[in-house]
Amino acid sequence: MAERKPTHDQAQLQLQLYDLRREATLRQARDWYFQNYFVEKIEDATRIAPPGSQEGTNMAMVLSYWDQACALLNRGLLHEQLFFETSGEFFAAWDRIKPVVATIRERYHIKHWLANMEKAASRYAKWVEKESPGALDAMRQYTQQMRAAKAEQATASKAARAN
Numbered sequence: 038m039a040e041r042k043p044t045h046d047q048a049q050l051q052l053q054l055y056d057l058r059r060e061a062t063l064r065q066a067r068d069w070y071f072q073n074y075f076v077e078k079i080e081d082a083t084r085i086a087p088p089g090s091q092e093g094t095n096m097a098m099v100l101s102y103w104d105q106a107c108a109l110l111n112r113g114l115l116h117e118q119l120f121f122e123t124s125g126e127f128f129a130a131w132d133r134i135k136p137v138v139a140t141i142r143e144r145y146h147i148k149h150w151l152a153n154m155e156k157a158a159s160r161y162a163k164w165v166e167k168e169s170p171g172a173l174d175a176m177r178q179y180t181q182q183m184r185a186a187k188a189e190q191a192t193a194s195k196a197a198r199a200n
Contacts, residue, residue, distance in 0.1 A: 043116035051115055051123070054106050063102060066095035067126075074133050075184040079140045100134060100151060103127040107153035121164050128165075129176060131158040 043051075057063065074096060076082045086096040107127060109115050131154045142150050165172050 041116075043119045047114065047116040047119065050109065051119060054109075054115075054124075057102070063098060066098040069095040070099040070130065070133070072183075073187070075180070075187060076133065077136050079137050079144070082134075082137045082141070096134075099130055100154070103130050104151050104153045107157035110157050111153050117160070118164075121161055125161070125165070127154060128158050128161045129180070131155065132177065132180070 058067070069092065073092070074085060076085060086092040103126070106115070106120075106124070110117060110120050131151070134151065135155075135158075138151055138155070142148050162173060
């Protein structure tokens with residue numbers, strides 16, 4: 038069965054979301070998130086983006102933006118294929134936070150935290166593997182390279198300060 042075409046309203050809403058992504062504060066938060074937010078456990082999350090810090094604000098801004106966008110997607114207000122074709126960044130944001138989501142939900146008693154991103158990410162993973170096999174593995178490999186470079190940079194910075 039052929040995918041239905043996006044409606045004019047769906048296209049307009051998607052363009053509005055894109056305009057919001059271009060807003061200076063959100064753009065800075067997104068830049069920070071993708072350059073710095075590498076977590077495997079909750080201790081990483083609280084060290085990298087402590088509550089009340091600018092880093093914590095950046096993280097919250099990025100995740101709340103994408104969770105809201107995914108809420109619109111999950112309720113059919115956005116056209117899924119169009120969103121997936123043009124907004125893969127949400128999946129990268131989800132993939133970064135995913136290792137600590139269950140702990141955060143349990144610790145803070147917010148069982149639906151980022152549930153919209155999680156639902157959309159599950160569908161996106163299936164879609165992208167069908168459309169572009171190996172793309173998720175390549176993205177994750179690139180993320181690991183970025184993480185390693187960030188760790189190496191931090192080690193070099195500590196060594197320089199010690200001398």
